[in-house]
Amino acid sequence: MTEKTIPGSAPLPSREAVEQAFREAYEIGRAVTITGKVADYIPELAKANPRDFGIAMLDGEGHSLAFGDADTRFSIQSVCKVIILAFSLKVKGFRETFSHVMMEPSGDAFNSILKLDTRSNLPFNPLINAGAIQLVSTMAERFSFEDLLGFARELCMDPEICLNEAVYHSEFDSGDRNRAITYLLKSKGVLRGDPEKTVDLYFKLCSMAVTARSLASLGLVISNDGVNPISGEHLIDREYVRTIKSLMFTCGLYDSSGRFGVMVGVPGKSGVGGGLMCAARGPMGIGLYGPALDEFGNSVAGVKAMEHLSRRLNLHVFDY
Ligand code: DON
Numbered sequence: 001m002t003e004k005t006i007p008g009s010a011p012l013p014s015r016e017a018v019e020q021a022f023r024e025a026y027e028i029g030r031a032v033t034i035t036g037k038v039a040d041y042i043p044e045l046a047k048a049n050p051r052d053f054g055i056a057m058l059d060g061e062g063h064s065l066a067f068g069d070a071d072t073r074f075s076i077q078s079v080c081k082v083i084i085l086a087f088s089l090k091v092k093g094f095r096e097t098f099s100h101v102m103m104e105p106s107g108d109a110f111n112s113i114l115k116l117d118t119r120s121n122l123p124f125n126p127l128i129n130a131g132a133i134q135l136v137s138t139m140a141e142r143f144s145f146e147d148l149l150g151f152a153r154e155l156c157m158d159p160e161i162c163l164n165e166a167v168y169h170s171e172f173d174s175g176d177r178n179r180a181i182t183y184l185l186k187s188k189g190v191l192r193g194d195p196e197k198t199v200d201l202y203f204k205l206c207s208m209a210v211t212a213r214s215l216a217s218l219g220l221v222i223s224n225d226g227v228n229p230i231s232g233e234h235l236i237d238r239e240y241v242r243t244i245k246s247l248m249f250t251c252g253l254y255d256s257s258g259r260f261g262v263m264v265g266v267p268g269k270s271g272v273g274g275g276l277m278c279a280a281r282g283p284m285g286i287g288l289y290g291p292a293l294d295e296f297g298n299s300v301a302g303v304k305a306m307e308h309l310s311r312r313l314n315l316h317v318f319d320y
Pocket residue numbers: 076077078079110111129171178206270271272273296297298
């Protein structure tokens with residue numbers, strides 16, 4: 001097949017070139033799993049195999065690729081913050097959502113309490129723990145876990161997403177820092193609703209069991225302006241998708257978002273369960289699973305594989 005060109009942008013590689021790049025990215029990622037460590041502050045996560053690695057891709061024509069552990073279920077963890085943000089935008093709109101949370105990178109760890117205590121009343125952004133918890137507090141009275149689970153299943157095109165009970169109980173038992181964040185928000189008068197109900201719903205959302213394929217589908221919907229290109233279903237407003245992608249780009253990998261932006265340049269969101277979800281051009285969704293993490297809580301294999309894919313396929317947003 002010959003290379004296709006979109007006027008005014010970098011050439012789109014052929015399907016064969018895409019497949020070859022994914023194969024290489026898988027090998028490169030798998031080789032670095034040895035350099036990371038699985039999360040253990042939630043004891044259940046420590047049971048993951050640090051050598052696991054899988055990549056899945058889904059494009060706008062329904063063409064998919066999968067390598068390695070692409071069907072292994074793992075807890076979504078912080079990738080759920082994108083779903084929480086999308087749900088909040090959908091049910092409350094832009095203005096109300098951003099009356100509860102700011103849109104600035106924090107430059108701190110995902111579970112940091114520092115700036116929330118010293119610099120502002122509102123959490124810095126919806127993709128750190130404080131911001132996600134704040135948005136969940138605005139929903140916990142009106143919406144149930146099942147409501148958000150249903151939305152997650154649609155976005156991920158995966159009706160089998162369910163609650164991983166063991167991870168949920170482990171989060172519940174070890175979640176004192178998140179409780180501290182929740183009560184700090186309450187003490188500042190910004191938390192809405194009941195703190196225990198809020199934190200419980202947040203733990204459940206982080207414990208949804210997904211696969212790299214589910215994350216690729218989520219990435220595809222985001223890269224396709226909120227429309228599932230397979231079913232034609234309109235799941236998120238285009239204007240909200242722009243906001244979500246902007247926040248993923250600037251805040252999606254926590255205090256490593258700047259490096260990911262430079263080296264990869266694709267809106268992404270990571271989770272300490274080892275998941276990484278990316279919304280690339282094409283449209284193309286990429287889901288990665290590698291539970292061995294770097295010091296920032298991002299999948300070492302996932303990040304390395306994305307660096308390769310970005311270079312090989314000209315995925316960097318400033319390449320086109
Ligand atoms: O609240 C927590 O700490 C976890 N449930 C989620 C954190 C997370 O995934 C951060 N990711 N890189």
